[in-house]
Amino acid sequence: xxxxxxxxxxxxxxxxxxxxxxxxxxxxxxxxxxxxxxxxxxxxxxxxxxxxxxxxxxxxxxxxxxxxxxxxxxxxxxxxxxxxxxxxxxxxxxxxxxxxxxxxxxxxxxxxxxxxxxxxxxxxxxxxxxxxxxxxxxxxxxxxxxxxxxxxxxxxxxxxxxxxxxxxxxxxxxxxxxxxxxxxxxxxxxxxxxxxxxxxxxxxxxxxxxxxxxxxxxxxxxxxxxxxxxxxxxxxxxxxxxxxxxxxxxxxxxxxxxxxxxxxxxxxxxxxxxxxxxxxxxxxxxxxxxxxxxxxxxxxxxxxxxxx
Amino acid sequence: xxxxxxxxxxxxxxxxxxxxxxxxxxxxxxxxxxxxxxxxxxxxxxxxxxxxxxxxxxxxxxxxxxxxxxxxxxxxxxxxxxxxxxxxxxxxxxxxxxxxxxxxxxxxxxxxxxxxxxxxxxxxxxxxxxxxxxxxxxxxxxxxxxxxxxxxxxxxxxxxxxxxxxxxxxxxxxxxxxxxxxxxxxxxxxxxxxxxxxxxxxxxxxxxxxxxxxxxxxxxxxxxxxxxxxxxxxxxxxxxxxxxxxxxxxxxxxxxxxxxxxxxxxxx
Numbered sequence: 001x002x003x004x005x006x007x008x009x010x011x012x013x014x015x016x017x018x019x020x021x022x023x024x025x026x027x028x029x030x031x032x033x034x035x036x037x038x039x040x041x042x043x044x045x046x047x048x049x050x051x052x053x054x055x056x057x058x059x060x061x062x063x064x065x066x067x068x069x070x071x072x073x074x075x076x077x078x079x080x081x082x083x084x085x086x087x088x089x090x091x092x093x094x095x096x097x098x099x100x101x102x103x104x105x106x107x108x109x110x111x112x113x114x115x116x117x118x119x120x121x122x123x124x125x126x127x128x129x130x131x132x133x134x135x136x137x138x139x140x141x142x143x144x145x146x147x148x149x150x151x152x153x154x155x156x157x158x159x160x161x162x163x164x165x166x167x168x169x170x171x172x173x174x175x176x177x178x179x180x181x182x183x184x185x186x187x188x189x190x191x192x193x194x195x196x197x198x199x200x201x202x203x204x205x206x207x208x209x210x211x212x213x214x215x216x217x218x219x220x221x222x223x224x225x226x227x228x229x230x231x232x233x234x235x236x237x238x239x240x241x242x243x244x245x246x247x248x249x250x251x252x253x254x255x256x257x258x259x260x261x262x263x264x265x266x267x268x269x270x271x272x273x274x275x276x277x278x279x280x281x282x283x284x285x286x287x288x289x290x291x292x293x294x295x296x297x298x299x300x301x302x303x304x305x306x307x308x
Numbered sequence: 309x310x311x312x313x314x315x316x317x318x319x320x321x322x323x324x325x326x327x328x329x330x331x332x333x334x335x336x337x338x339x340x341x342x343x344x345x346x347x348x349x350x351x352x353x354x355x356x357x358x359x360x361x362x363x364x365x366x367x368x369x370x371x372x373x374x375x376x377x378x379x380x381x382x383x384x385x386x387x388x389x390x391x392x393x394x395x396x397x398x399x400x401x402x403x404x405x406x407x408x409x410x411x412x413x414x415x416x417x418x419x420x421x422x423x424x425x426x427x428x429x430x431x432x433x434x435x436x437x438x439x440x441x442x443x444x445x446x447x448x449x450x451x452x453x454x455x456x457x458x459x460x461x462x463x464x465x466x467x468x469x470x471x472x473x474x475x476x477x478x479x480x481x482x483x484x485x486x487x488x489x490x491x492x493x494x495x496x497x498x499x500x501x502x503x504x505x506x507x508x509x510x511x512x513x514x515x516x517x518x519x520x521x522x523x524x525x526x527x528x529x530x531x532x533x534x535x536x537x538x539x540x541x542x543x544x545x546x547x548x549x550x551x552x553x554x555x556x557x558x559x560x561x562x563x564x565x566x567x568x569x570x571x572x573x574x575x576x
Contacts, residue, residue, distance in 0.1 A: 046417060127566060136551055140329055144332060186326075264418035271423070
C-alpha cells in the first residue's frame with residue numbers, strides 16, 4: 001500500500017503491477033454485500049445456536065428468557081444412550097458414504113477413463129442422479145427398497161425371500177447410507193476423471209512400453225498420482241456425509257425407533273419431536289465441533305496442495 | 309483386449325445401476341394400484357391414471373411456487389456470491405483465510421440446527437409464512453457453497469487480462485463487469501444450475517416457515533406425504549416424476565457445464 005493513488009474503488013492507470021495485485025481495499029467492497037447478508041442470516045443463527053446450547057430452553061420459554069446453565073447441558077446430553085447410539089450410527093453412516101462413494105467413484109472413473117461409445121452417456125446418466133435433489137432420490141429409493149420394489153423383485157428371480165431393507169435391525173441405516181453413497185459416486189467419478197485426464201500421458205505410455213500390466217500401472221503409477229485428489233475428496237465427502245439429513249428424513253425418519261438416527265437427525269428430533277430445544281442445540285454443537293476438527297484437517301491439506 | 313472387456317462390463321453395470329432406478333420410478337408411476345401389489349416388475353399394462361389423479365391445478369400451482377422460490381434463491385445467491393467469490397480470488401492474506409474459513413464453517417452446519425434461530429429472525433421481520441422468507445433462508449444456506457464453487461473460476465483468470473484493462477483506464481468495476489465476468493460465465497452458470505437444483509428440492513425450510521398450503525412448493529407436497537401410512541405409491545411416483553422434469557430439462561442443457569465445472573471447483 002505504498003501509493004494512495006485512486007483510493008477507494010477507482011483505479012489509477014499508472015499503478016505498479018505489485019500494488020495492482022495486492023490491493024485489498026477496493027476489492028474488499030465486493031465482499032461486503034455477501035458478508036452483511038451472511039452475518040444476519042447465517043452467523044447470527046449460528047451464534048444463537050451456541051447460545052441455546054448453554055441455556056435451558058424448552059417450549060415454555062422458547063420465546064422468553066433463556067437461563068444460562070453453562071456446559072452442563074452439553075455434558076448431560078453427551079452421556080445419554082441416545083447420543084451414544086447416534087454417534088455410532090453417524091460413524092457407520094459416514095464410513096459407508098465415504099468408503100463406498102469414493103471407492104465406487106474411483107472404479108467408475110477408471111472404467112470410463114478411456115472414453116468409448118457409451119462412456120459420455122453413462123457419465124451424463126450418473127451425474128443426473130447427483131443433480132436430482134435428495135428428496136426425489138430418497139422417495140424413489142424408498143419405494144425401490146420396499147418389499148414390492150425393484151431390489152426385492154430382482155432378488156426374487158434368484159428365489160431370495162423379500163428383505164425388509166428399511167425395517168430390519170441395522171439394515172435401515174446401512175440402506176440409507178448406501179443410497180446416499182449412490183449419489184456421491186457420480187461426483188467422485190467426475191473429480192477422479194478430471195484428475196485422470198490431467199495425468200501426464202508420457203508416464204503412462206512409458207509404463208506400457210516397459211511392459212507394465214494394467215494392474216501394475218494402476219498400483220504404482222495411477223494411484224500415487226491420485227493421492228491429492230483422494231485426500232481432498234475424502235475430506236469433502238466426510239464433511240458432507242456428517243451433516244447429511246434429507247435422505248434419513250425421507251427414507252426412515254430416523255427409525256424404526258432410533259435405528260437410523262444419526263447425530264444431526266438426533267439434534268432435529270430432540271428439538272422438534274420432544275421440544276428439548278437446548279438439548280437439540282447441544283447435540284448440534286458437539287456435532288459441529290467434530291466437523292470443525294475435520295475441516296481444519298481439510299484446510300491444512302488444501303493449503304499444502306496450493307503451495308505444492 | 310481384457311481391458312476393453314472390463315471397461316465394457318463396468319459401463320454396462322453403471323448404466324444398470326443408475327438407469328434402472330429411474331426406469332422403475334417412471335414404470336411405477338404408470339402402474340395401477342393392483343399391479344404395484346402384484347410385483348410384476350417392468351411387465352405391465354401402462355396406465356396414466358396416477359397422473360390423472362395427481363396432475364391438477366394444485367400440483368401446477370406448487371410447481372409455480374417451486375419455480376418462484378428456486379429462481380429467487382438462485383438470483384439472490386448469484387448477485388451476492390459472484391462479487392464475493394471474485395474478491396476472495398483477488399485478495400490475499402488474513403482476509404481470505406478468515407473469509408474461506410467462515411464460509412466452510414457455515415457450509416458444514418447441519419441445516420436443522422439453523423431452524424429455530426432463523427425462525428426468530430424471519431419472525432422479527434414479519435417474513436414467516438412468506439416465500440420471500442424461504443428465499444432468504446435458502447440463500448443463507450446456499451451462499452457459502454456458491455462462493456466456494458465459483459471462486460476457482462476467478463482464480464483461473466490470468467491477472468494480465470485485468471491489468472491490461474486497468475492500464476487502458478477502466479475502473480475496477482468495469483474490469484470486473486466487462487472483462488472478468490464474460491470469461492467466467494461458465495463458472496457462474498455452473499453455480500446457478502447447482503443452486504437452482506438444490507433450492508428446487510429444499511423442503512425443510514419451506515415446510516417449517518410456510519403455513520399456507522397455497523404457498524407450498526412441490527418439495528413440501530412430497531415431504532409432507534412421505535411420512536403418512538398407506539402411501540399410494542403410483543401417485544407418489546407420478547409427483548416425483550413431475551418434480552424431476554424441470555431438473556431434467558435444465559440438465560439436458562447444462563450437463564457438460566456441470567461435468568467440467570464441478571471437478572474444477574472441488575479440486576482447488
